[in-house]
Amino acid sequence: MKKQIAIVEDEPALRENYAAALARHGYLIKTYANRGSAMQAFRLRLPDLAIIDISLEDEAEGGFELCRDLRALSAELPIVFLTARDSELDAVSGLRLGADDFLTKDVSLPHLAARVAALFRRIDALRATGKATEVLRRGALAIDVERLQTTWAGVPVVLSLTEFWIVHALARNTGHVKNRQQLMDAASVVLDDETITSHIKRLRRKFQAVDPAFDAIQTVYGMGYRWVE
Amino acid sequence: MRIRSQLLIVGLSTLALPWAGCQYARELEITLRGSQEQALQASAVTVADALAAEPQRVFRDASDRAPFDPARGDIYVFPLSRQPLLDGYRDDWSLPQEPLRMPRDDGPTTRLQAGATERYLFLFVEVEDPRFEPEPGAAHSSDDRFDRVELLVQRPDGTLGSYFFATDAPGLLEGQSFAVADDGSMQLGLEPRLQAYWLQTREGYHLEIRIPLSMVASRLWIRPLDGLKNAPKWELPAIEHLQGGRLFFASEGLDDLLASFVRDGTRATVVDSNGLKFGTAGAFESSAQAAQARALSHAWFRALLDVDDSGLPLRPASPDHLEGPEVDAALGGQVATAWLRTGRGQGPLLSVAAPIVVDGVTRGALVLEQSADQLFGLRDHALTRLFYLTSLATAIAVAFVFGFASWIGVRIGRLQAAADAAIGPDGRISLAMPEAERSDELGSLARSFEGLLARLNEHTQYLRTLGGKLAHELRTPLTIVRSSLDNLESEGLREDQRAFVQRARDGSQRLASILSALGAAARVEESIKQSERVNVDLRQLLVAAVGGYQSAFPPWRIELQAPRDACFLRGAPDLLVQMLDKLIDNAVDFCPAGGAILVELARDSGDYRLSVGNDGPPIPDALLPRLFESLFEHRSSPGDKPHFGLGLYIVRLIAEFHGGRCLAGNRADGGGALFTLILPSI
Numbered sequence: 001m002k003k004q005i006a007i008v009e010d011e012p013a014l015r016e017n018y019a020a021a022l023a024r025h026g027y028l029i030k031t032y033a034n035r036g037s038a039m040q041a042f043r044l045r046l047p048d049l050a051i052i053d054i055s056l057e058d059e060a061e062g063g064f065e066l067c068r069d070l071r072a073l074s075a076e077l078p079i080v081f082l083t084a085r086d087s088e089l090d091a092v093s094g095l096r097l098g099a100d101d102f103l104t105k106d107v108s109l110p111h112l113a114a115r116v117a118a119l120f121r122r123i124d125a126l127r128a129t130g131k132a133t134e135v136l137r138r139g140a141l142a143i144d145v146e147r148l149q150t151t152w153a154g155v156p157v158v159l160s161l162t163e164f165w166i167v168h169a170l171a172r173n174t175g176h177v178k179n180r181q182q183l184m185d186a187a188s189v190v191l192d193d194e195t196i197t198s199h200i201k202r203l204r205r206k207f208q209a210v211d212p213a214f215d216a217i218q219t220v221y222g223m224g225y226r227w228v229e
Numbered sequence: 230m231r232i233r234s235q236l237l238i239v240g241l242s243t244l245a246l247p248w249a250g251c252q253y254a255r256e257l258e259i260t261l262r263g264s265q266e267q268a269l270q271a272s273a274v275t276v277a278d279a280l281a282a283e284p285q286r287v288f289r290d291a292s293d294r295a296p297f298d299p300a301r302g303d304i305y306v307f308p309l310s311r312q313p314l315l316d317g318y319r320d321d322w323s324l325p326q327e328p329l330r331m332p333r334d335d336g337p338t339t340r341l342q343a344g345a346t347e348r349y350l351f352l353f354v355e356v357e358d359p360r361f362e363p364e365p366g367a368a369h370s371s372d373d374r375f376d377r378v379e380l381l382v383q384r385p386d387g388t389l390g391s392y393f394f395a396t397d398a399p400g401l402l403e404g405q406s407f408a409v410a411d412d413g414s415m416q417l418g419l420e421p422r423l424q425a426y427w428l429q430t431r432e433g434y435h436l437e438i439r440i441p442l443s444m445v446a447s448r449l450w451i452r453p454l455d456g457l458k459n460a461p462k463w464e465l466p467a468i469e470h471l472q473g474g475r476l477f478f479a480s481e482g483l484d485d486l487l488a489s490f491v492r493d494g495t496r497a498t499v500v501d502s503n504g505l506k507f508g509t510a511g512a513f514e515s516s517a518q519a520a521q522a523r524a525l526s527h528a529w530f531r532a533l534l535d536v537d538d539s540g541l542p543l544r545p546a547s548p549d550h551l552e553g554p555e556v557d558a559a560l561g562g563q564v565a566t567a568w569l570r571t572g573r574g575q576g577p578l579l580s581v582a583a584p585i586v587v588d589g590v591t592r593g594a595l596v597l598e599q600s601a602d603q604l605f606g607l608r609d610h611a612l613t614r615l616f617y618l619t620s621l622a623t624a625i626a627v628a629f630v631f632g633f634a635s636w637i638g639v640r641i642g643r644l645q646a647a648a649d650a651a652i653g654p655d656g657r658i659s660l661a662m663p664e665a666e667r668s669d670e671l672g673s674l675a676r677s678f679e680g681l682l683a684r685l686n687e688h689t690q691y692l693r694t695l696g697g698k699l700a701h702e703l704r705t706p707l708t709i710v711r712s713s714l715d716n717l718e719s720e721g722l723r724e725d726q727r728a729f730v731q732r733a734r735d736g737s738q739r740l741a742s743i744l745s746a747l748g749a750a751a752r753v754e755e756s757i758k759q760s761e762r763v764n765v766d767l768r769q770l771l772v773a774a775v776g777g778y779q780s781a782f783p784p785w786r787i788e789l790q791a792p793r794d795a796c797f798l799r800g801a802p803d804l805l806v807q808m809l810d811k812l813i814d815n816a817v818d819f820c821p822a823g824g825a826i827l828v829e830l831a832r833d834s835g836d837y838r839l840s841v842g843n844d845g846p847p848i849p850d851a852l853l854p855r856l857f858e859s860l861f862e863h864r865s866s867p868g869d870k871p872h873f874g875l876g877l878y879i880v881r882l883i884a885e886f887h888g889g890r891c892l893a894g895n896r897a898d899g900g901g902a903l904f905t906l907i908l909p910s911i
Contacts, residue, residue, distance in 0.1 A: 011705055017712035024719055084704040105708035106741060109715035197803055198756060221774035221806045223781055 002028040003120060006047035008038045008066060009082070010057045014105070018051065018082075021109040022116065035062040039069055046074050049119060052099075054083040064097055071098040076126075078119040082112070101161040118161060122148040138171045139229040141216065152210045162187045163203055166196075170217065170227040179224035200225055232641065233634040240630030247619040254612040262579070262601065266566045269495075269581040269597050274564055276490045276497065277583035277595040284587040286486055287499060287507065296502040297477050300332050304449060305505055305549050306478030309344040309351065315401060317428025317435045319353050326549065328355055332473075337433065337455045345478050350440045354378060354451060358433035362456030364395040375456035378436055380404065380423070381471065383448040389468040390444065392420055394436060399427040404438075409465045450474040477501065483508030494599060499585070501593040502560050504550045541577055544569040551596055555582040559594035562586070568601075577601045640664055640671050644678070651682055658686045697751030700744040707744065711737050746875060753879050757886050760801035764911065767796040767805070767837060768830060774806055775828055778813050784822035787813070791830040796837055797911050800887045808883040811876035812841040812904055819845035819902060836889070837910055842903040847895040856893040857881040877904075884908065 005027045009015040012033070019029040030047060032038035034057045042050075050070060056062030067079055079099045100119055103112065125147035136143040140153040148164050150157045159167065169186030170178055178186075180196040200217060207214040218228050280287050297303045313321040319328075319342065328340035340355040362376045377395035384390045392404045404423025408416040422444060428435040436453075450471060487497040487510035499507040544553055558565030559582030569578045580598045584591045643663045652658055660682050665675040714734050722730060768791045775789040809828075816826045824844030831838045848856070857877050877893075884891045889908035896903045 011709070013709040014705065014712060017709065017716055020716050021712065021719065024716075084701060084708065105704060106745075109712055109719070195752075197807070201803075219803070219806070221770060221777050221802075221809075223777040 002026060003048040004028040004030060004045075005116065006030045006032065006038065006042070006050045008032045008035070008050065008056065008063070009053045010034060010055070011053075017109070018112070021113060025113045025117070027116070033057065035059060035066045038066060042070060042073060046077060048123075049078045049080070049116060051080045051082050051116075054081060067097045067099055076123070078123060080115065080119065082107070099160070115161060118148060121146070125149075136168070136171060138174055138227065139216070140211070141167075141171055143168055143171060152207055152214070155210045157206055157210055159203070159206065163199060163206070166199055167203060170225060174227050174229055177220045177224045177226045182224070231638065233631065233638050236630050236634035236637075237627065240627040241623075243623045243626040246623055246626075247616055250615040250619045251612065254615060257611065262568075265579055265599065265601070266581065269579060269599055270564055270566060270583070272490075272495075273581040273583035273595055273597045276487075276597070277585050279490070280486075280499065280595060281585045281587050281592075283486075284585075284592065287483055287585065288501075288587075288592060295475075297475070297505050298473065298503075299329060302332055302450065302473030303475045303477060304341065304343045306350065306476050307342070307344040307549055308478070308506075309346050312346050312349065313344070313351060313437070315424055315426040315437050315439055317399075317426045317437050319435075319437075322351075322353065326547075328353055331451070333452075337453055339451075339453050341451060343449075343476070343478070345442065348442055350442050350445055350449075350476075352380075352436075352438040352440070352449075352451065354436040354438065354453060355430075356433045356436070356453040358453070358455050359431070360457060361399075361429055361434065363397040366397065376434070377454050377456065378438075379452040379454060380438070380440075381450040381452075381465075381474075382440070382444060383446040383468065383474075384444065385446045387446070387468075389465070389471075391465050392423055394423075394425045394427070394438065396427050399429045399434065401426050407463065407465075409463055415463055445476065447476050448474045449476050477505050477507070484510050487511070491597070496598045498551050498596045498598070499593055500551045500556060500560075500596060502591060504552055504556055504560070506549055506551055507593065541568050541570045544571055544578060544580070553580060553582075555580050556594055556596060558582065559584045559596070560591060562591050637671070644671065644675055647675075648678055651678070652685075658682055658689060660686060694751060696747035700748035700751075703740075703744050704748075707737060707740055711741070749875050750878060750882075753875075754882060757801075757804060757882055760804055760886065762799050762801060764797050765800050765802045765805060767798055767839070767908070768792060769795065770802055770805060771809070771828060771830055771839075774809050782813070782817055785817060785820060786823070786825040787828065788825060789828045789830075791828075792832060796830060796832070798837060798887065798908055799911055800908075804883045804886060808880050808906075809841075811880050815876050815904070816841055816843040816845070816902070819843060821845065824901075832910070833907070835910060837908045838905060839908060840903055840905040842896050843901045845901040847899060848893065848902045853893050857891060880904070880906070 003026075005022055007015055007018050007022075007029060009018065009031070010033050015031045015033070019031050023029050030041065032041065038052075052063045052066055052070075054061060054063035056066070059065065063081060063083070067081070070077060070079060075098075078101075081099050081102045082105060083102075084105050101115060103115065107115070125144070126149075134145050136145060142151045142154075143164075144150070145168065148161065150159050150164060150167060165187035166183050169183055183196055183199075200219075204214065204217055207216070216227055216229065218226050220226055297305065299305075307322075307324055307326075309322060309324075311321075313319075322342070322344055324342070324344065326342070328342035331339045331341050333339060338357040342353045344351045344353075356376075356378070358376060362374060364375045364377070375395055377393045379391070379393045382390045382392075390406070391408065392406050394402060394404055396402045402425050404420040404425060406418045406420045410416065422441055423438065425436055425438040428437070448471070450473075483499060487499065487508055491497045491511035493511070496509065496511045498509040501507055542554065553567055553569060555565035555567035562584050564581070564583045567580045567582075569580055571578050578598055578600055580596060582594045582596045585593045585595055640663075647662050650659070651662070660679060662675040662678045662682070664671050665679055666672065667675070711734070714730055714737065718727070718730055771789055771791055775787055778787045813826065813828075820826055820843035826841065826843045829838075829840045829842070831840075857880070877891075881891050884906050887908050889906055892905045892907070894903050894905065895901065
């Protein structure tokens with residue numbers, strides 16, 4: 001059965017482009033121009049994944065509202081924010097509301113498709129628990145690449161996809177300095193330096209919430225970051 | 230010209246004050262002169278009327294109304310201040326006038342001058358008679374031939390007294406009386422009351438005669454006879470047949486009478502219808518006060534302010550006559566006034582003449598003369614005070630204007646300095662202006678400046694955020710283009726089509742990077758705002774970072790000079806490193822490979838001075854103030870990738886976040902650019 005993806009985007013050209021690209025990858029696409037019509041449809045039937053623009057027609061933060069309502073309907077539904085906004089505040093807000101990823105519209109369609117595929121993979125992997133998967137272990141850190149899940153000392157750490165790939169890139173080669181470009185490539189995103197910095201900051205905070213003594217991500221001034229055990 | 234100097238000149242216009250004062254003083258003087266004239270005229274008329282009421286006290290012969298006529302033998306008697314010696318010389322008479330030639334149809338040429346003291350009448354007779362015929366010793370006969378001077382007088386009783394002077398040798402002599410009887414016989418006698426001195430000269434002889442005034446009434450005749458030429462006969466005409474010979478001299482008691490009329494500083498003179506002085510009293514120049522006042526006034530300001538007197542007619546000094554337009558007018562029957570000069574360096578003289586009319590006939594005139602010195606004294610006193618007061622007022626006004634101008638100048642200077650410094654070297658605009666709280670024009674100017682700066686600031690802010698806004702607005706259409714290209718590619722393209730799509734993709738990629746750069750400033754500002762401050766050891770951070778740069782940019786020699794101990798400041802280490810990244814990036818861009826980049830940290834009175842210098846070319850001075858502006862682009866070569874100069878703007882934002890500031894300059898040795906950050910320590 002085809003996975004159904006809902007695209008909530010007020011810009012028709014973009015909406016159709018995204019729809020066309022994802023349809024090509026075999027998804028069933030439903031498109032909505034505003035929060036009202038989208039919510040109406042979601043109440044009837046939830047999609048398998050939602051891609052939401054933050055500003056919807058006359059609602060500057062309609063996407064956030066929609067995300068909150070959608071999360072109320074389903075705790076597991078993957079939600080991706082796709083927006084022209086690139087401010088960190090928006091990203092933080094979106095992720096705090098329970099979005100699984102936050103992509104700027106700079107992202108290319110193949111990248112978008114890859115992200116969508118990764119999210120579905122994570123959902124599938126979560127559903128198929130017990131199945132042996134490849135797990136990358138670095139001390140207290142365990143990364144389940146199949147399920148896109150991260151644990152620290154056995155405690156799950158909930159990361160967005162971008163954050164997941166950053167941690168994965170750092171932890172794979174312990175002690176190696178990864179510069180910002182490398183991290184961006186690993187996460188398949190086009191981000192600027194500042195956003196990478198804030199991602200790192202947020203990552204540290206998430207790990208520290210689990211283990212206040214967490215100090216595995218080290219800044220190498222002038223070069224980048226590295227994972228130390 | 231500075232405002233101060235301009236206002237000083239304006240202040241000098243108050244010099245019109247003393248000038249106006251002087252003009253006023255001049256007007257005052259003219260008015261005073263007018264009132265002086267009127268007062269003096271009134272006095273003159275009064276005195277003249279009083280004198281006319283008592284003609285016998287004014288005129289020696291009140292009934293004799295014929296005017297003085299030298300041609301008929303009338304004689305003017307000068308008043309003599311002291312009694313001269315009888316010596317045949319006139320020097321001690323102290324009179325400037327020469328003796329007058331007597332009208333004679335016979336006899337030698339004779340000149341006569343008469344003078345009088347209180348008791349004596351003096352006659353000075355000059356006779357041209359080169360040959361002296363002495364008086365014979367024997368008794369005179371009727372045809373005796375010898376030089377003699379006959380003197381006929383009208384005695385006080387009205388009879389005729391007849392005398393003559395003759396001598397056998399020049400020198401002192403006495404007069405002799407003679408009488409001719411009806412039969413022609415002579416009666417001679419000595420008259421010792423008549424004294425004379427006979428002095429022989431080259432042309433003839435001088436005879437100086439002294440006659441007691443008691444012997445003379447009002448007429449006198451004198452007749453020198455040449456003993457050789459025309460054998461003079463002894464003859465004695467009847468007094469009725471004698472003509473002329475009237476004596477005109479100061480009437481007895483007239484001086485005293487006049488003195489009772491005049492005040493100090495006034496001279497009264499009575500003249501007869503010929504202008505001949507009869508009596509005089511007082512002095513117009515005697516007032517010591519006036520002289521003092523005159524001495525007090527300074528020549529320079531008199532010269533500046535005096536009423537011009539040089540055009541006034543000059544009054545000739547004459548002991549026997551008084552001449553002038555006013556005297557002529559008075560003798561014509563009119564009261565007249567004249568301003569006259571008495572001589573060089575003297576003040577003007579006011580002279581008023583009033584006719585003395587006796588029985589309807591103008592017999593003479595009373596002339597009252599007053600020096601204007603009193604007036605000058607008054608005026609000078611007022612003028613001096615006025616001058617000093619107005620000069621003081623001018624000085625105060627000028628000082629005040631100067632002070633005011635200085636104050637205004639200082640305020641304008643303050644405003645100017647603030648306006649000059651309003652846009653700082655880092656491009657920041659300080660909105661507050663001095664003087665803005667004042668309510669005057671400068672205050673409103675300052676407020677206008679503030680308004681202008683506020684608008685400029687808004688505009689600058691707008692421009693600063695324009696890039697971000699523009700980037701945001703352009704992102705959606707750009708995304709449409711790119712996603713469309715993605716889709717197009719996915720549809721499967723022919724090889725030739727693929728090239729075009731690739732070009733379009735390249736173009737949109739470039740556009741995206743430009744937009745990303747444009748929006749970067751806004752993102753950085755936002756991320757800076759959200760940064761947390763912790764205590765950072767700047768030295769340690771620099772050591773780590775420079776180590777990183779050394780391995781990241783091996784072709785450059787990146788060196789660090791820092792104090793040995795920790796340098797703590799409160800800040801965000803990520804931002805500090807980012808700031809350093811930008812500075813190093815910038816240095817690497819401009820410094821040729823192999824050059825040195827020196828990072829230096831030093832303490833500077835509570836601040837840290839962090840500088841990054843390189844060996845590249847120096848920055849042109851004109852660019853220095855704009856380097857830290859957002860999107861300021863300076864590309865050394867056109868082939869470089871688009872470089873929107875955000876780096877240094879981010880440096881500035883981060884420095885400001887840390888409460889510091891940044892300066893761009895060149896190394897003192899001229900070697901290359903030097904960026905300096907001043908960051909406050911804890």
